[in-house]
Amino acid sequence: MTVDDVLPAKVVQPKSAEELSEFLSTEKGAIVPIGAGTQASFGNPLRRADCAVDLKSLSRITEYVPADLTIHVEAGVTLEQVEHTLLENNQFLPLDPWNGPTATMGGIAAANSQGPFRAVGTIRDWVIGMKVVEIDGRISKAGGRVVKNVTGYDLQKLYTGSLGTLAIITEISLKLRAKFARTATAIARFADVQSAAACIAVIRKSPLQPVSCEWFGPDNEVWLRFGEDPRAVDWQLKNLPAADWKVVEGPDEIAAWERLRSKFLALGPIVLRVIGLPTLVREIIEEYRPAAWVAHALNGIVLMQIESGTEVSRVRSKYRAVIEKAPLAVRREVATFGLNDSEYDLMKRMKHAFDPEGRLNPGRHVDGERNL
């Protein structure tokens, strides 16, 4: 298996954190942890790897306690597996990464993968604890197994989004929520950016509380998902701003969101995540006129297709922006995260504190951010 054109000389497939710990305590080379590979085109390019740690055998759901609304899973467990398990108790995790349910939980956490449920949070809001193996083989945990906990430092936050460069996540504890008693999605197409933006502005000021609010362009479709008590969903559907809404529910709704996901996957080859504010979404789209985009409109985030790496710096002169996905050649030229100086310095030192020899996923995160 290659990552960013790097072919590790060997692959190990540990069956437990202990096995991984034992391996890492003697291994001296560079390590690349691998999940389902759904985020391979996200992040700065891997520089080298002597050994791949394939986490697919860490595939057990170690404990699921429906009455406590918690689940504890090994890192290689896929979102699909988790969703399937939760279904029998009408529970769920509001996570729907664009790259789909075959992503592993470890991978979703490491890459902080998101999707339309961004409106109700990201994985950091659901993780209550983590077990990791550090580069020297030390096994450590952070957080715990209970839904509310302030015991010790929240190191699971550090590992979330660090792309496996601080430690290898081997187990995650998550809190869950009850499945929405009903969901329904309203979709409307608008003539232009202005009218779509006007509709979203009305929604933003209204009492409506969609659990997803996506603005897909260039078709200027607004997608609103409501999830709540059935009566509250009804009320919200009745109080939509004037537009030609098409409401879908049940299997049609699931199919519709699958279509939006395919539309996202068709963006590219370069997609930039531009971070603004809800009131700036229209301005971002109008200023950069992307050929296609999906905006988490209520979060102020625009995922937009751009044509070349040079455009990234143009956007970054005004907004924070992360390269969501790009071919290797582009990622070699342009830093993925666009960190400012104080973040860069802090993160670089943090990386050093966990991995002084830079052997864990070298180059993927902060250590690949400058002097590419």
Next chain:
Amino acid sequence: MNREVIARLRQVLEPPDVVEDETELLVYECDGLPLFKNRPDVVVFPRTTEQVAQVVRIANEFRIPFLPRGAGTGLSGGALAVEGGIVIELQPMNRILSIDVENRIAVVQPGVVNLHISQAAAPHGLYYAPDPSSQMSCSIGGNVAENSGGPHCLKYGMTTNHILAIEAVTATGEIIRLGNAAGEPIGMDLLGAIVGSEGTFAIVTEITIRLLPKPQAVKTLLAAFHSVEKCSQTVSDVIAAGIVPAALEMVDAKTIEAVEASVYKAGYPRDAVAALLIEVDGFREGLEETSSAIVEICRRNEAYDIRVAKDDDERAKLWLGRKGAFGAMGRLAPDMITMDAVIPRTRLPEVLVAIDRMSERYGLGVANVFHAGDGNLHPLILFDSRYPDQVDKIFAMSEDIMKLCVDVGGSLSGEHGIGYEKKDFMDLVFSDSELGTMMRVKQFFNPDGLLNPNKIFPSRRGCTEIGKHSTTSTAEIGKRVEAVLLGTPQTRSASAIARSLNEKVQH
């Protein structure tokens, strides 16, 4: 305190903002946990971020320990001054800098009182969700440091879920900014690590927070039970029914006794063994039905008295008893300590029974008033500090409670933090190796350990009794513990630490 330090502090701050008068300092010798006291040498009142940074740089230059402090309402001794040093009191930085109604965010200074944010946002139909019981006086900076909770965290999450960005002064006096107003994490989440670090990573000087739209409607009800088991079962059944209450609080007979005898009298049924205060909020449509479903679940579990508040006045009254419970305990005993622990909610009945037995064994009264929905216990241990043996019993009993909660899969603190109070219990939950990882991150943020020393990490029981009659300086002990935790696995054992400390003590 070195006169030169005082002179330097007076150069960067207005002279009245540097306080070293012994009687004035008395106010700062403890926070909301008066079991431990330590008077700082000097308290400073900075008005700007730059002043905070300058004070920190002076402290670094002279190697003086320092710590931030907000309203001093913390319950784990997180703002306890240690061996003198400088207390940086952030209450003067109490301005709400902006409220962005359309984007539902506010930028505030750390000294702003939690409740004042919601009051300022109220005309716009917005509020700040985390609501610790002390919200009328606690500061938002303290909330960030402690990752504070509150009854409504059950539905809305803790402080960490509402902090979008911060400006902070590092332990070495640099000013940093982390996060963004969209709350979008970029790479490793340093902001998330700082929230809840109990003032040991950085001093937060400006905070961007998320505001939420006020729910259209709220329903609050009280249900009284003749048994703790039935009451606990109701909690589980409500959750199992897929209902996400805004709050789900339990009070026991002793709490009701205290509340009903006090000015917080709320009309709770006096003969109840336990009662639940349940609140649901959200859209008006469907809320009535949800409330009825909860009433039905209560009935099925033999609740004998169920009161649904008809209006805001009745709601306020039901909450008065819950929120006033801590104050009301004065009716039962002269002193009280509020314990904080968290357990899987399914283990509630057995844990409550076990705590009851402990209460008998130690001869100390215990009242339980807590966030049942998320398993966050608050046993209030009643005692009389005039009897030293009772104080000793408190320490023993709190240790037993911690062990009990950890044994059933719980943890040491749900919302108050570890601070000074529980640091010696940390090894019930974390191995030396795990504490070593945390220590490494602490050293990263706080390389010389000057910022809020001797918190969170165990000083190893039996070796030290800081604040009572220590023979080794606390800084020295901290250094030794650090050295051992960061050392090789062979030198990391508890016995190695004990050995290392004992050697020092004998010198």
